[in-house]
Amino acid sequence: xxxxxxxxxxxxxxxxxxxxxxxxxxxxxxxxxxxxxxxxxxxxxxxxxxxxxxxxxxxxxxxxxxxxxxxxxxxxxxxxxxxxxxxxxxxxxxxxxxxxxxxxxxxxxxxxxxxxxxxxxxxxxxxxxxxxxxxxxxxxxxxxxxxxxxxxxxxxxxxxxxxxxxxxxxxxxxxxxxxxxxxxxxxxxxxxxxxxxxxxxxxxxxxxxxxxxxxxxxxxxxxxxxxxxxxxxxxxxxxxxxxxxxxxxxxxxxxxxxxxxxxxxxxxxxxxxxxxxxxxxxxxxxxxxxxxxxxxxxxxxxxxxxxxxxxxxxxxxxxxxxxxxxxxxxxxxxxxxxxxxxxxxxxxxxxxxxxxxxxxxxxxxxxxxxxxxxxxxxxxxxxxxxxxxxxxxxxxxxxxxxxxxxxxxxxxxxxxxxxxxxxxxxxxxxxxxxxxxxxxxxxxxxxxxxxxxxxxxxxxxxxxxxxxxxxxxxxxxxxxxxxxxxxxxxxxxxxxxxxxxxxxxxxxxxxxxxxxxxxxxxxxxxxxxxxxxxxxxxxxxxxxxxxxxxxxxxxxxxxxxxxxxxxxxxxxxxxxxxxxxxxxxxxxxxxxxxxxxxxxxxxxxxxxxxxxxxxxxxxxxxxxxxxxxxxxxxxxxxxxxxxxxxxxxxxxxxxxxxxxxxxxxxxxxxxxxxxxxxxxxxxxxxxxxxxxxxxxxxxxxxxxxxxxxxxxxxxxxxxxxxxxxxxxxxxxxxxxxxxxxxxxxxxxxxxxxxxxxxxxxxxxxxxxxxxxxxxxxxxxxx
Numbered sequence: 001x002x003x004x005x006x007x008x009x010x011x012x013x014x015x016x017x018x019x020x021x022x023x024x025x026x027x028x029x030x031x032x033x034x035x036x037x038x039x040x041x042x043x044x045x046x047x048x049x050x051x052x053x054x055x056x057x058x059x060x061x062x063x064x065x066x067x068x069x070x071x072x073x074x075x076x077x078x079x080x081x082x083x084x085x086x087x088x089x090x091x092x093x094x095x096x097x098x099x100x101x102x103x104x105x106x107x108x109x110x111x112x113x114x115x116x117x118x119x120x121x122x123x124x125x126x127x128x129x130x131x132x133x134x135x136x137x138x139x140x141x142x143x144x145x146x147x148x149x150x151x152x153x154x155x156x157x158x159x160x161x162x163x164x165x166x167x168x169x170x171x172x173x174x175x176x177x178x179x180x181x182x183x184x185x186x187x188x189x190x191x192x193x194x195x196x197x198x199x200x201x202x203x204x205x206x207x208x209x210x211x212x213x214x215x216x217x218x219x220x221x222x223x224x225x226x227x228x229x230x231x232x233x234x235x236x237x238x239x240x241x242x243x244x245x246x247x248x249x250x251x252x253x254x255x256x257x258x259x260x261x262x263x264x265x266x267x268x269x270x271x272x273x274x275x276x277x278x279x280x281x282x283x284x285x286x287x288x289x290x291x292x293x294x295x296x297x298x299x300x301x302x303x304x305x306x307x308x309x310x311x312x313x314x315x316x317x318x319x320x321x322x323x324x325x326x327x328x329x330x331x332x333x334x335x336x337x338x339x340x341x342x343x344x345x346x347x348x349x350x351x352x353x354x355x356x357x358x359x360x361x362x363x364x365x366x367x368x369x370x371x372x373x374x375x376x377x378x379x380x381x382x383x384x385x386x387x388x389x390x391x392x393x394x395x396x397x398x399x400x401x402x403x404x405x406x407x408x409x410x411x412x413x414x415x416x417x418x419x420x421x422x423x424x425x426x427x428x429x430x431x432x433x434x435x436x437x438x439x440x441x442x443x444x445x446x447x448x449x450x451x452x453x454x455x456x457x458x459x460x461x462x463x464x465x466x467x468x469x470x471x472x473x474x475x476x477x478x479x480x481x482x483x484x485x486x487x488x489x490x491x492x493x494x495x496x497x498x499x500x501x502x503x504x505x506x507x508x509x510x511x512x513x514x515x516x517x518x519x520x521x522x523x524x525x526x527x528x529x530x531x532x533x534x535x536x537x538x539x540x541x542x543x544x545x546x547x548x549x550x551x552x553x554x555x556x557x558x559x560x561x562x563x564x565x566x567x568x569x570x571x572x573x574x575x576x577x578x579x580x581x582x583x584x585x586x587x588x589x590x591x592x593x594x595x596x597x598x599x600x601x602x603x604x605x606x607x608x609x610x611x612x613x614x615x616x617x618x619x620x621x622x623x624x625x626x627x628x629x630x631x632x633x634x635x636x637x638x639x640x641x642x643x644x645x646x647x648x649x650x651x652x653x654x655x656x657x658x659x660x661x662x663x664x665x666x667x668x669x670x671x672x673x674x675x676x677x678x679x680x681x682x683x684x685x686x687x688x689x690x691x692x693x694x695x696x697x698x699x700x701x702x703x704x705x706x707x708x709x710x711x712x713x714x715x716x717x718x719x720x721x722x723x724x725x726x727x728x729x730x731x732x733x734x735x736x737x738x739x740x741x742x743x744x745x746x747x748x749x750x751x752x753x754x755x756x757x758x759x760x761x762x763x764x765x766x767x768x769x770x771x772x773x774x775x776x777x778x779x780x781x782x
Contacts, residue, residue: 053141063151066141067093073146083151085130101127108136115140115147125154132156188223188256192268196237198222199267208247208256208272223247223272224258238262244275255279302401305392310336310366313396322385322401323348337363350377365389366397376404384408430528437521439465439494451511451529465490475505494523502530510534562609569605572598627667632698632705633659635670636677643681652690655681660699667764668741676741679734680709680757687713687728687755700763704743707759713749731757 054075057064063080067073074092081090084099097105104126111122115138122138135152182189188205192198198217206213209221224243238260247256253276260270293314296303302319306312311333320327323343334342340359343349352358372390379385388400425432431448435441444459458471469486476485492499496517503511509531516524576599579587587595640655647653666673684694688711697708735745743761750756 053146057148065090065096065147065149065151067147067149080151083134083153084128085132099128101129103127104134111136111138112147187274188272190223190270192260192270194264194267196268204249205272208249223256238268239270252276301403303398304339304401305398306336306366306396307392308367308395310363310396312336312339314398319401322403336366347380350379369397430526433459433525433527434518435465435493435523435525437523439490441465441468442522448527451527465493475507477506493525496523502534503527565605565609569602569609572602573606576602628670629665629667630670630673631665632663633657635673636696636698639674639677640681643678643685647685652692653685653688654693655684656693656695658695658697662700663698663705665763666705666761672737672741676734676737676759679730679737680759683728683730683734684709684711686730687711689713703763704760705763709757709759711755711757712753713755734759 054066057066057075057077060077063077063083065074065076065080067075074090076090076096078089081088084090084096086095086099090096097108100108107124108126111124115122120140122136124136124138126134126136128134133154135154136149137152138147138149140146141148182200183203185202185204188208189202190198190205191200198220201213201216203213205223206216208223209216211221215221224239224245239258243258245256245258246253248254255275257273257275258270259273260268262268296314297316299316300318302322303314303316304312304319305314312330312335313333315330317327319325320330324346325339325342337359340349340362344355369389369391372388374386374388377385377387382405384404386402386404388402390398390400392398425443425445426447428445428447431451432443432445433441433448434443441459441461441463443461448454449456449459452472452475454468454471459468466486469489473482476482493515498516500512500514503513505511509529511527512530514526516526518524576595579595636659637657640657644654688694692712694709694711699706699708731745731747738745738759738761741761743759745760746758748756748758
């Protein structure tokens with residue numbers, strides 16, 4: 001038998017289940033083959049062969065059983081008893097079958113029979129009495145036809161295999177998680193072996209190079225460009241310094257910092273840190289610091305910052321100017337103690353009884369201050385400063401000095417002015433109250449409380465307007481719905497529409513109320529008790545109405561009297577005209593003289609009646625006027641034609657009108673203007689000499705119309721003093737009518753008898769009330 005035959009008997013395919021069992025079987029099968037080979041080579045005896053085989057089997061770690069088919073020998077390993085669950089050593093095959101279940105024993109017996117019948121190797125599976133599955137492989141060993149049986153506990157091997165598989169699965173999951181975490185990192189991570197070749201890189205690494213991970217590892221592509229001449233260290237050595245380089249990630253230029261650490265057994269691990277945001281933050285910090293310094297430099301308040309070493313780190317120009325300090329010396333970085341000594345020496349530091357204790361406290365505060373605080377300091381030069389002391393976020397302390405001298409002076413002046421205004425308001429007869437935009441009382445005076453009968457508590461500052469109205473409810477109508485009335489009063493007092501009205505109160509008093517919205521959203525209300533004025537005004541109004549009614553009756557009476565006078569005078573003139581014609585017979589000379597006297601008296605009576613009617617028209621025009629735009633010159637020409645046709649006996653008198661081109665229209669009542677011009681013309685017809693031409697000159701001066709009329713009077717006496725000539729009642733009436741139009745009338749009589757009348761009235765005429773002189777003229781006519 002060759003060694004190959006024995007090897008095939010011991011090593012058959014599919015015999016082992018685990019790598020460990022497989023290795024053990026191979027090892028011991030090799031030993032058995034080697035022992036057979038030695039037996040063949042040396043020609044040893046059967047006894048020496050058996051001893052060699054037993055020595056080899058006893059050194060095995062697997063349970064075994066060696067049995068001679070003739071029943072002359074039974075040997076087994078010590079651990080076979082433990083495997084079968086026996087507490088004693090096994091002495092024969094019956095002991096083995098005893099510790100197997102019935103099916104296992106029958107299966108093992110059947111396998112042994114097949115082996116003895118010539119089958120080379122028998123494999124089977126049996127169960128011991130503990131329920132453990134045992135794998136059995138039986139082989140016939142020549143030359144003594146011994147049966148060699150290998151035993152394997154499948155249950156323990158399965159448990160071990162399951163445990164190993166669980167550990168492998170756990171390790172695989174941990175590896176998968178680790179790879180996922182590394183691939184999820186936004187920064188590149190890599191691993192190089194001891195020769196410096198890449199073995200792993202994450203996705204960020206591959207993304208930076210824009211290559212697949214397999215290609216990067218195959219080509220050993222390093223992010224920082226290891227092949228560059230900038231790096232002289234060996235490839236197998238890690239980076240000994242931090243390397244910074246710009247890379248492109250997703251189209252963005254990023255600044256990366258590369259780091260590596262080495263392990264003698266494992267290799268080199270490296271990672272890259274993205275410094276782009278850090279660089280931006282540092283640049284932004286520098287920009288903010290520069291802006292912060294610029295802002296502090298431009299502040300009107302003095303700023304000084306001391307570091308934790310108690311030396312000045314920053315100061316602005318306002319600080320050096322405020323304390324008149326040398327900037328070059330401050331730039332040298334003096335300590336806080338030196339600065340305090342300098343200020344004390346130049347008397348720009350507040351006086352302290354114990355300066356040493358004050359200085360010590362200030363120096364300790366640099367490192368012990370926790371919260372900011374402020375205080376007022378009074379310098380010997382009569383300046384008052386607000387000093388704000390605060391801990392610096394970077395360590396140290398900073399001071400802010402603000403000069404409050406001018407502010408305190410203004411505040412003092414303001415307080416004095418407010419006190420003066422308060423005293424003035426309290427001594428006003430008019431009640432004043434100011435409510436804020438929220439409807440709450442801000443200011444009131446004593447007169448307001450007196451008018452509305454309010455106490456100091458009822459006018460307390462901060463009370464709402466509705467509460468004050470509730471306190472004044474007794475002054476309003478109690479029969480009406482007070483809530484509705486109050487809401488209307490509140491709406492009227494806060495609608496920001498200026499108004500003025502009179503409030504009639506239940507006690508019979510009258511209050512003149514005014515509301516003015518203020519620019520800041522507040523509401524100013526003023527009130528004054530006008531009860532006495534109102535009662536007096538009411539009495540005067542009633543008397544005025546009575547006078548107006550009497551005046552109206554008087555005008556009606558004048559009109560009636562004038563009409564009654566004109567009717568008989570007209571009848572007399574008609575009778576005289578009939579008598580003049582001689583239809584009733586011829587009249588003698590004496591009768592004719594009487595008739596002429598009667599006719600003259602009738603004419604005077606008609607004229608007197610016309611004058612009375614003119615006065616009545618003046619009253620009518622004064623009571624009712626309607627303004628129109630009137631062309632002056634055409635209006636005057638038409639009126640002259642009417643008057644010339646009326647005074648036919650004065651046919652020798654004519655008028656010439658010189659109207660300047662800039663005289664256009666005036667705005668006034670046409671009836672009033674007609675009265676002025678008609679009375680002037682009638683004055684000329686009645687007093688002017690016959691056979692003369694009266695010039696009328698109309699011009700414009702600024703916003704006034706000037707009309708000048710010159711005539712020679714019929715009854716002028718050169719010996720009579722011109723100043724003693726009294727004007728006619730008609731001219732006086734014209735003067736007062738022009739005064740009603742806010743104009744003037746001037747007359748002048750020259751030595752040659754020339755009488756000049758100058759009328760001046762504005763273009764836009766607004767009539768006023770009837771002057772007293774007109775009533776005097778009316779009385780004179782009567």
